[in-house]
Amino acid sequence: MTMNRRDALGLAALAVTPVSLQVAPADPLETLRLWPGEAPGGVRVTAVPVVVERSTDPAFHDRYAQYTRDPILSVVRPTRPNGASMLLIPGGGYRWAVVDKEGLDCARVFAAAGMTCYVLRYRLPGDGWAAGPDAPLQDAQRALRLVRAQTITEGRDPNRIAVLGASAGGHLAGMLTARPDATYDAVDAADDLSFRPNLSVLLYPVATLADPHAHAGSRHELLGEAPTSEIIAAYSLEQMDWAGRPPVFVLHAMDDAAVPVENSLGLIAALRAAAVPVEAHLFQEGGHGFGVRLIAGRPAQVWPELVLAWAARHGWLRDAV
Template identity: 65%
Template sequence: MTDLSRRSLLGAAAVTAAAATSVKAQTVAPADPTEVVHLWPNGAPGGENVTVTPIVPERSTDPSFHDRYAQYTTDPILTVLRPERPNGAALLLIPGGGYRWAVLDKEGFDVARVFAAAGVTCFVLRYRLPADGWAAGPNAPLQDAQRALRLIRANAANYGIDPARIASLGASAGGHLAGLLAARQDATYELIDEADAVSHRPDLNILLYPVATMTDPLVHAGSREHLLGPSPTPQQMTEWSLETMDWVGVAPTILIHALDDASVRPENSLQLLTTLRACDVVSEAHLFQEGGHGFGIRLIAGKPAAVWPELVLAFGRRNGWLTA
């Protein structure tokens, strides 16, 4: 564990306390950002056999916060949160949901608001899911993530950001997708415009309680089934496991996990950390005594894991993502 200075602890407490206070002070859920970018101008690729109808159900019964998930997405989008005082850094947020859906608020907008308060321009990704009939199958979500990162970088001047300071943050199965975005060098779709001429790889990687392995006994079975189907071959399971990929040359990467995570076991992060170190990736890992799974921001107020956004910001400062 990192030996935090008293100043870092105070800063972390301020960030998380502010987030908790803003949630408690709301009498209605905060309004959604209205700036939306559609990833594919002529429709997402390989959708000829897709017949699903998109839904965005609300799970929260508390009017002070949203807890929505997007399922059967056919028109992938980025939702932009611009900070009041931008610092030039950008963050692509990839929510989790076991590749069954994408949790928009808990691991998307809620997290984005905390980082936007620190001056980071945030982009929440609503991506397609692999079991919905897309021709690319398990590559469909990665197509969206690669296209999203490229659109952010290609339009950096319009967003007031530095094209060399774009991070990605993936949570749970979104952490697996963010890991693919970082490690995979191959383009997964045919280039369609000038935006596709720039790199799709992030300048910093933040993996929050990530689904990493697709192999037993540590796999999150639901994520594997929705990504690879009910009966993947041993070769498929190995090829889609983050810890078996070539991470040489990947940008600095930070891992966040709770030791009491019963859904995605912390060994997912530990195995991946071993690979990162073997590939000489600048890396850091934080394992918390408690926090469970899917904690995001709101669910860990007052718990040790609540400092994770400040730990990420500090890691970003040391590695060039943040300049102040």
């Protein structure tokens, strides 16, 4: 596909990141509650939600949300929308969900390229939800359906919705893409729509939950102290049925000491075996959890441009609508 002027402008916009700002950008004013009432299966949940700020630098936020009971989507809108949308699922080892580093920071970059972006703050499996390890997936499926419903009401393209997940959020985005089963009972008309994304972007994903390459913290939070081999297999991305799934973009740093690169390598092999179109980028250095701010000045900082160029080849960058 030949890249047009709009594509080039979108790529150029990615060069502007929050790292250059002296004051942290304001939070988006628009949020969407996922569920019209209480989230499903919360009878035994007593945790009190908190949002913790870790940054002491006024130039940026570094927050995480823990014990979420009322999951939300934070909407980051582009100045000139191109009809495409992106659901962002940050990481946090299923212990919490980061807000900024892999959420709002990344959303602002892709919104600058024309995508309407939605950052998911999801429930966590260890808080007593009836669905257990499927509680985060309930939120992800519901979120994708709400995004698709809003694309229809706002005149955007319901068939150009990407999901971007990082670390444990990459595991959740992978399950959203691969799992065929709806994990909750319908609550309104939005649930008549598909929860399947049209493109999936997985950044340094937690893919396998099996030793020796599992991220032990994510596995413990998701599956408990001593999961059976059958449960581990059922929640490992590389062991899921990927046949017929949409194109996938995978990115990982070879020196990732938290989530070994073998997570992505095994997943890439599974995607290829299932004939899923996959693009993969492995960087010699970069570590883990870098988002867009923590990778500045290193080779992996080009990853948003690589994602956008890949999306362009799939027909996603068009004139503003």
